[in-house]
Amino acid sequence: MAPQIEEITGRYAHIDIEGLPHRIYWEEAGAGIPLVCLHTAGSDGRQYRAVLNDPEITRHYRVMVFDMPRHGKSSPAAGTVDDDYALTVQGYLAQIIAFCDAFELENPVAMGCSIGGRIVLHLALHHPDRFRALIGLQSSAHVDPYYDTTWLDRPDVHGGRMCGAFAHSLMAPTSPPEHVDETRWHYMQGGPGIFKGDLHFYRGAEGDIREDLGRIDTAKCPLHLLTGEYDFSCRPEDSEALAQALGIGVTIMPDMGHFPMSENPEVFLTYLRPVLERIRAG
Secondary structure: OOOOOOOOEEEEEEEEEOOEEEEEEEEEEOOOEEEEEEOOOOOOHHHHHHHHOOHHHHOOEEEEEEOOOOOOOOOOOOOOOOOOOOOOHHHHHHHHHHHHHHOOOOOOEEEEEOHHHHHHHHHHHHOHHHOOEEEEEOOOOOOOOOOOHHHHOOOOOOHHHHHHHHHHHOOOOOOOHHHHHHHHHHHHOOOOOHHHHHHHHHOOOOOOOHHHHHHOOOOOOOEEEEEEOOOOOOOHHHHHHHHHHHOOOOEEEOOOOOOHHHHOHHHHHHHHHHHHHHHHHO
16 A cells, blocks of 8 residues: 655755854645744644645645754754753744745744744734744734743653643543544653743743733734633633734634644644635725
């Protein structure tokens, strides 16, 4: 029996980010409007496998998913592997803009989840003219610290199992077990301290954008919000408060958790396709 081969290509690109050369891995499928997908903290681009494989989307969109430096198949910059990693707003924005510039993407759409759902707000604030539209999954303006992140990077604790267990707690009980397992497996493979370093941006003051929401003009760059209801890290009311502050709408997705594109991809696509069609209709 012949194997089923997915229409996804994966390659490496050598890209300078903040003056340092990086070897960045990305996957893509389709043609048309560039759609740059941003994965969650501590994971990698495999989370968007369903978007990459959806012919209804790839018929009109060039879906591109890159692994952030230190994540997935993207290595740290040379000489930095032992550095204490802490993701910042400036560093995160620099990665995204460098990727878009390297491929000369014209007026792309950016979609991010969790930390990606937060950084699209910073893109809307700092780079609204660079994007056709932005899509925030599990987006909130901030999150109050609610657990001890030191457990994610300790020599006496298996960090991969801790990260996988924490990710599992954020997924809906109605999500298909095979997708839940794959999502938490991605977290179990992360490098030491990477999840903790990403949460430096997500939690506390670094990524908190509440005071700047009034400076975001969604008329310059449309912003679409989709949030799963089963999520204590970004609750529906958090996304609703964000939407109210920005004067836009938000779609709450029942029976879905913090990783909608990977934990329940078939259902998620039914919410995403209409949004992409509205963006394409422009």
